[in-house]
Amino acid sequence: MKDRIAPLVKEVQRNAEIVALEGELRSLYDEVADLLDHDEVERFPSYFIEDCIYQVVSRENYAEGLPQATIYCDGVNMVRDRVTALRETQVYVPRIWRHFISGVRITAIDDGEIHARGNFLLTEAMSDADPTVFLVGQYIDVLVRVGGSLKFRQRLAVFDNHHVRRSLIVPV
Amino acid sequence: MKDRIAPLVKEVQRNAEIVALEGELRSLYDEVADLLDHDEVERFPSYFIEDCIYQVVSRENYAEGLPQATIYCDGVNMVRDRVTALRETQVYVPRIWRHFISGVRITAIDDGEIHARGNFLLTEAMSDADPTVFLVGQYIDVLVRVGGSLKFRQRLAVFDNHHVRRSLIVPV
Amino acid sequence: MKDRIAPLVKEVQRNAEIVALEGELRSLYDEVADLLDHDEVERFPSYFIEDCIYQVVSRENYAEGLPQATIYCDGVNMVRDRVTALRETQVYVPRIWRHFISGVRITAIDDGEIHARGNFLLTEAMSDADPTVFLVGQYIDVLVRVGGSLKFRQRLAVFDNHHVRRSLIVPV
Numbered sequence: 226m227k228d229r230i231a232p233l234v235k236e237v238q239r240n241a242e243i244v245a246l247e248g249e250l251r252s253l254y255d256e257v258a259d260l261l262d263h264d265e266v267e268r269f270p271s272y273f274i275e276d277c278i279y280q281v282v283s284r285e286n287y288a289e290g291l292p293q294a295t296i297y298c299d300g301v302n303m304v305r306d307r308v309t310a311l312r313e314t315q316v317y318v319p320r321i322w323r324h325f326i327s328g329v330r331i332t333a334i335d336d337g338e339i340h341a342r343g344n345f346l347l348t349e350a351m352s353d354a355d356p357t358v359f360l361v362g363q364y365i366d367v368l369v370r371v372g373g374s375l376k377f378r379q380r381l382a383v384f385d386n387h388h389v390r391r392s393l394i395v396p397v
Numbered sequence: 398m399k400d401r402i403a404p405l406v407k408e409v410q411r412n413a414e415i416v417a418l419e420g421e422l423r424s425l426y427d428e429v430a431d432l433l434d435h436d437e438v439e440r441f442p443s444y445f446i447e448d449c450i451y452q453v454v455s456r457e458n459y460a461e462g463l464p465q466a467t468i469y470c471d472g473v474n475m476v477r478d479r480v481t482a483l484r485e486t487q488v489y490v491p492r493i494w495r496h497f498i499s500g501v502r503i504t505a506i507d508d509g510e511i512h513a514r515g516n517f518l519l520t521e522a523m524s525d526a527d528p529t530v531f532l533v534g535q536y537i538d539v540l541v542r543v544g545g546s547l548k549f550r551q552r553l554a555v556f557d558n559h560h561v562r563r564s565l566i567v568p569v
Numbered sequence: 570m571k572d573r574i575a576p577l578v579k580e581v582q583r584n585a586e587i588v589a590l591e592g593e594l595r596s597l598y599d600e601v602a603d604l605l606d607h608d609e610v611e612r613f614p615s616y617f618i619e620d621c622i623y624q625v626v627s628r629e630n631y632a633e634g635l636p637q638a639t640i641y642c643d644g645v646n647m648v649r650d651r652v653t654a655l656r657e658t659q660v661y662v663p664r665i666w667r668h669f670i671s672g673v674r675i676t677a678i679d680d681g682e683i684h685a686r687g688n689f690l691l692t693e694a695m696s697d698a699d700p701t702v703f704l705v706g707q708y709i710d711v712l713v714r715v716g717g718s719l720k721f722r723q724r725l726a727v728f729d730n731h732h733v734r735r736s737l738i739v740p741v
Binding site: 248249252255256258259262321323324325326327346348350351352353354355356357358 | 419420497500516518557558559
């Protein structure tokens with residue numbers, strides 16, 4: 226079991242390069258949210274490097290450093306397995322998820338790694354009910370540039386919810 | 398009855414021009430949301446071309462290709478009529494609407510038309526009650542440049558709600 | 570008791586300079602939201618000029634021009650007092666707040682002062698409950714540039730809520 230990478234927060238000088246990079250990050254966050262909203266989860270693993278960490282974890286467990294996570298993936302193969310399970314073995318009532326993302330910010334750049342965070346609010350609508358606020362929390366991420374693209378070395382979706390109503394089926 | 402324009406999704410290369418255009422789109426989406434939030438609906442029709450489609454439609458009807466829409470405007474004159482009706486004939490309890498928009502993205506540029514989408518969450522507060530999540534969904538838009546400005550050739554506000562509590566009074 | 574500064578709304582030409590300034594404002598709004606979400610309220614007063622106005626006020630009182638405000642600070646020293654009170658005298662159950670900000674826009678630039686506004690939605694999660702929509706409203710701000718940084722000459726957080734559940738403990 227791999228340890229979570231501790232997020233860094235350093236003074237980041239807002240120059241033209243950082244402004245452009247933050248714009249690129251926002252666009253990436255929206256792109257990933259959009260593919261999840263549109264049930265194109267097959268594309269999700271391509272946003273991670275091979276040796277990645279992806280977790281959906283409660284604020285409490287995260288703050289206490291407890292390893293338990295609601296969704297736990299250590300390496301991109303576990304992310305891929307998750308997608309396969311979702312498509313082939315899990316049975317669930319159709320629903321619509323919608324992401325709202327705010328406050329995407331770079332908190333540090335360290336040795337080629339970009340530490341960033343941003344708030345998420347997910348609504349969920351069952352086919353016979355109105356959308357409700359399903360999950361609220363913060364992405365705590367570490368990204369690296371591979372080729373021309375930014376990829377997640379770590380994505381933690383740390384949720385403020387006390388419990389998660391219904392099971393978490395797709396990634397957040 | 399005009400058919401909805403099918404939205405296009407193509408690979409869009411994120412170069413400097415696209416980044417600037419997406420910034421312009423975000424700003425436009427915020428501007429339209431702002432005028433609706435501030436009850437300046439008279440300005441709403443000016444964001445559409447003459448031969449436009451504006452609809453507020455349920456996800457279900459949209460997905461099935463059913464023509465029924467909660468608000469249905471075929472051409473800018475129907476958009477103008479809607480505003481007139483709102484001001485002169487409709488009677489309703491005052492309320493405050495507030496738009497939250499996330500994930501505005503260009504999905505294709507085709508023959509001078511920009512296909513774009515973005516998520517919306519509307520809160521509504523009656524004068525004697527706290528704001529609640531009123532409507533959640535996605536704008537699915539086609540824009541063209543007229544003179545210096547981007548105008549809607551099609552704006553669909555496709556909502557995830559199973560039903561719409563209270564009547565939809567103003568455009569979304 | 571100082572009067573609120575009336576917000577200005579003028580035609581703002583969207584040139585490169587305004588686009589960059591609006592980007593800077595969005596980043597500032599996110600930065601302030603982020604420090605409040607992370608309970609780093611000690612840093613909050615540094616975003617205001619000495620002779621500032623900071624208020625959290627109901628839409629009703631704001632619209633009627635009534636001076637009553639839920640949080641009322643006239644001058645940065647009252648903002649600092651607020652932080653001290655929060656840390657040293659107030660007793661409250663721990664909770665997590667999360668800001669979602671949308672539609673940050675410059676409405677006028679007048680005599681070196683930037684008039685701007687943006688929507689906020691705050692969720693609150695008690696340690697034994699799921700996040701709920703706690704406060705929804707609009708920032709109505711006047712900013713000035715001091716040294717290299719933008720500072721608030723006035724920040725009003727005008728909320729749509731009919732009443733505020735539980736006491737407002739930290740700034741919005």
